[in-house]
Amino acid sequence: MSSLTQLIESYINELFEEERTEDSVFLRRKDLAESFGCVPSQINYVLRSRFTPERGYLVESQRGGHGYIRILKICSSTPQDRVNHIESIVGDSLNDQEARRLLSVLQERGLVSSRERLVIEVALRFCDEVGSSVFDISPYKRNVLQAELLKRMLRGLALS
């Protein structure tokens, strides 16, 4: 039922939990792939899709002799850091799907509660609906509006 990607993701998360002193973990791609019985590039897929800046991670690596992969968990300490982080991941334009996925990630990270997420989704839907059916503005401009609204709402939360 659970996908290979999820299994590997969970394994890496466990590594983070064991790691009490640092907020980074080191991997060897080849070994990890071997122990999960898959090709090495599967590890890259997991990293690319699960340990992204959007989800609060950075990845470093080095090839060759004593090569490694290092995953760092980034935690913004000040409210302003959080705002900047939000701004950077929301960007200037955002369609429905992207907005929803982002909110899901933010809830997962505990940055917004489920009720807050609900209110935000209602507001975004309303914005989109009014924009399209009442004012008939272009899909692109709707996405720009959505991004702006989303950023403002999240900015408020990040500072509160």
Add this chain to the structure above:
Amino acid sequence: MSSLTQLIESYINELFEEERTEDSVFLRRKDLAESFGCVPSQINYVLRSRFTPERGYLVESQRGGHGYIRILKICSSTPQDRVNHIESIVGDSLNDQEARRLLSVLQERGLVSSRERLVIEVALRFCDEVGSSVFDISPYKRNVLQAELLKRMLRGLALS
């Protein structure tokens, strides 16, 4: 004379009742469609029309291998009463001042948190701003829009 949509809606509601530990259920669109003998996109219609944020639900999904649909119920208790109450308080038109006073009351009564109130105020302000500066609609129509948006956001929360 129950429609297919209603049958599927009921089935999903049953899943929620069985689910004692979590307030979310996982589906496979293809399987569900198959067991109801309909096309997969029928499931999307049910979700789009029945499990909306305005009704207190959030839907997440993932395509591709090991894809799924997850429905989260943000509201677990029943009271439609509160919704009706909200509707009557908000009414059909609402200026800034009235909206803020209302939110203040709701926060005092513990019906919305300070963070939720913040998000709501940001959304209302944005709505108003866009309405006036971008589309230049009349103050009265802006108030109608505001009231509508506020009702939708509160309706979702009121169910929780």
Add this chain to the structure above:
DNA sequence: ATTTGTTTGGTCAGTATTCGTCAAGAAGGA
């Protein structure tokens, strides 16, 4: 110091699988 080989990780494209969207038509209700 340069070359060559070994040991790592990265990238890309292809395939299978699963969900979403859209538009058109059907069915149902006022």
Add this chain to the structure above:
DNA sequence: TCCTTCTTGACGAATACTGACCAAACAAAT
């Protein structure tokens, strides 16, 4: 009848996974 809601199917898009090939770091031999 007219309008809303429902239902369908064709098409598009995202995700998971693999394997072939590329690139970088290091080490040993010349």
